[in-house]
Amino acid sequence: MSDGDELDVIVVGAGPAGLACAWEAASNGLQVAVLERGDVAGAKNLSGGRLYLEPLRELCGSLLDGAPLERPVTSESIVLTDETSSVSFRLDENPASGPPSSATVLRAKLDAFLADKLSEKDAMVLPQQRVDSLVRENGRIAGVKVGSEELRAGLVVAADGALSFLAEETGLRAKRPVDQYAVGVKEVIELDAATIEQRFNLPAGQGASRLYMGEITKGLPGGGFLYTNATSISLGLVFQLPAVREWRGEAHLWELMERFKERPDVASLIAGGRTVEYGAHLVPEPDLKRLPDPGVPGLLLVGDAAGFVLNTGTTVRGMDLAMASGVLAGRSAVEAKRNTLEPAACLARYRVALETSFVMREMRAHKRAHGVLSMPHLYGHYPREVATLAQGFFRVGADGANMTVRQAVRHLRKNVLGWRGYRDLLRFNRM
Amino acid sequence: MKVEEKVALNAIKAHKESHIVVNEEACRACDNRVCLSVCPAELYSLDPDSGLVKIEHAGCLECGTCLVVCPAGAVTWKYPEPGFGIRYRHG
Ligand SMILES: Cc1cc2nc3c(=O)[nH]c(=O)nc-3n(C[C@H](O)[C@H](O)[C@H](O)COP(=O)(O)OP(=O)(O)OC[C@H]3O[C@@H](n4cnc5c(N)ncnc54)[C@H](O)[C@@H]3O)c2cc1C
Ligand code: SF4
Ligand code: SF4
Numbered sequence: 100m101s102d103g104d105e106l107d108v109i110v111v112g113a114g115p116a117g118l119a120c121a122w123e124a125a126s127n128g129l130q131v132a133v134l135e136r137g138d139v140a141g142a143k144n145l146s147g148g149r150l151y152l153e154p155l156r157e158l159c160g161s162l163l164d165g166a167p168l169e170r171p172v173t174s175e176s177i178v179l180t181d182e183t184s185s186v187s188f189r190l191d192e193n194p195a196s197g198p199p200s201s202a203t204v205l206r207a208k209l210d211a212f213l214a215d216k217l218s219e220k221d222a223m224v225l226p227q228q229r230v231d232s233l234v235r236e237n238g239r240i241a242g243v244k245v246g247s248e249e250l251r252a253g254l255v256v257a258a259d260g261a262l263s264f265l266a267e268e269t270g271l272r273a274k275r276p277v278d279q280y281a282v283g284v285k286e287v288i289e290l291d292a293a294t295i296e297q298r299f300n301l302p303a304g305q306g307a308s309r310l311y312m313g314e315i316t317k318g319l320p321g322g323g324f325l326y327t328n329a330t331s332i333s334l335g336l337v338f339q340l341p342a343v344r345e346w347r348g349e350a351h352l353w354e355l356m357e358r359f360k361e362r363p364d365v366a367s368l369i370a371g372g373r374t375v376e377y378g379a380h381l382v383p384e385p386d387l388k389r390l391p392d393p394g395v396p397g398l399l400l401v402g403d404a405a406g407f408v409l410n411t412g413t414t415v416r417g418m419d420l421a422m423a424s425g426v427l428a429g430r431s432a433v434e435a436k437r438n439t440l441e442p443a444a445c446l447a448r449y450r451v452a453l454e455t456s457f458v459m460r461e462m463r464a465h466k467r468a469h470g471v472l473s474m475p476h477l478y479g480h481y482p483r484e485v486a487t488l489a490q491g492f493f494r495v496g497a498d499g500a501n502m503t504v505r506q507a508v509r510h511l512r513k514n515v516l517g518w519r520g521y522r523d524l525l526r527f528n529r530m
Numbered sequence: 531m532k533v534e535e536k537v538a539l540n541a542i543k544a545h546k547e548s549h550i551v552v553n554e555e556a557c558r559a560c561d562n563r564v565c566l567s568v569c570p571a572e573l574y575s576l577d578p579d580s581g582l583v584k585i586e587h588a589g590c591l592e593c594g595t596c597l598v599v600c601p602a603g604a605v606t607w608k609y610p611e612p613g614f615g616i617r618y619r620h621g
Binding site: 136137138139141142143144145146205206207208209210226227228229261262274275277280282284286287331340343344346348350351352353357374375376377378379380381 | 540564572591599613
């Protein structure tokens, strides 16, 4: 693939996708450099905070050994909210022996750790390097431009995240379509370990995840999340951008975060905590039909740049898909170098590797989730009706009455399973 | 908490030049003005006298939301110069 002292691979972006790619390629003897615009890996990065480890165990080899995981998640809840109450579905698993299947993470630590690991393989991250554009030659991508400097490599990997100006430059993706994005805002709230474990009813060292839906986003498609870290809580809200654009709420978007924190059922969880950081980041909300081809000859897209994010309502996944696609791109680079493949053949290998891995399998399996999760009823009407029903079951009124199953069914039929509910149910079913 | 207080918690080294520029003409004609309410750091504001939309880049979280959401494509947005901008310590 390369001759002389030209690099084999230039990776743009030191997030999980780029770092996993560099690790795989460098582990197999390729000359790799990672260019990162931030001062260090992770400086510009933010996620909600739960990394699914199970799918990465084989793919990533020893890359994640010793990674700074905050807490393995053993307690999960889905919380439906209305104005005055919340209804939770909660799963508590007794901590099992062996490695955790998922854990909470903080990106500044995680990304710096992954970057450090590269030095074991004689690869490294070059910080404060902002790639401005691509270099083309003979119908392929042959390198990148950083300021006036040109850097060449056998392969360029665009791991430049949700905005991916590189994917845009190649024309693989349209200019930032609003309906393919959500925005997440997040606070990191410091709280001591004992308090966290007590409040979330956690065995020592274990963690909790809560996904919220309903009133908290004021009818906007989106939701909230809460993850427990070792000594802090990650709390945030995510909003789909098309609805935000048309939203004429009386508040600023950031104020909804304050209201979320002020809800008594959330305030009690973070009481006494101290917010130490406030961030925001885009989340790709890809529509499978418009997912870009994962590269052009000489350039492969990985992670958020390729649109590999899944929000199913019960899980939010980007980091595992980022790392998996990174490793697969790294492998394609290694094969290309070993067999002196043309850039187009390298891209073809990568496409096949994605298709036969869990990355594209999962993207396809959940292809309708995005559309279903855009249904406005999910964010107002349904959570409210579920709360009303739950209240009915648990309450005894002044007239001495407690809701009977028959009344509950009647209530459901009338308020939830109308023609509209039936249609929504069908959509759910197809999901 | 006020938004200024929230933003002030972050480590941000602002460059003297803004990495975000809005197109005055487009903003004047705009009847959406979503930038005013969507920016998580509330950095967009409307000057009541001139009717112009202004951006204060110094507290930018570099989320890119304003760029994607502006219906008129009036936002010119690039990453801050290397060595500048936000540095997440937790993320
Ligand atoms: C609020 C929120 C909650 C989330 N929750 C979860 C969750 O719980 N679990 C989960 O798995 N995923 C979650 N995600 C998604 C997850 O964060 C992303 O999918 C993941 O970070 C993608 O990794 P990446 O390496 O592709 O991109 P990024 O992590 O964004 O990395 C891109 C890197 O490229 C650099 N870069 C960009 N352009 C250039 C350039 N021109 N030159 C040099 N460097 C450049 C950036 O500085 C950055 O370091 C969440 C996302 C958000 C925003
Ligand atoms: S930046 Fe966009 S949304 Fe804001 S006023 Fe200007 S044109 Fe309108
Ligand atoms: S990038 Fe985000 S924080 Fe910065 S001005 Fe735009 S919306 Fe506000």
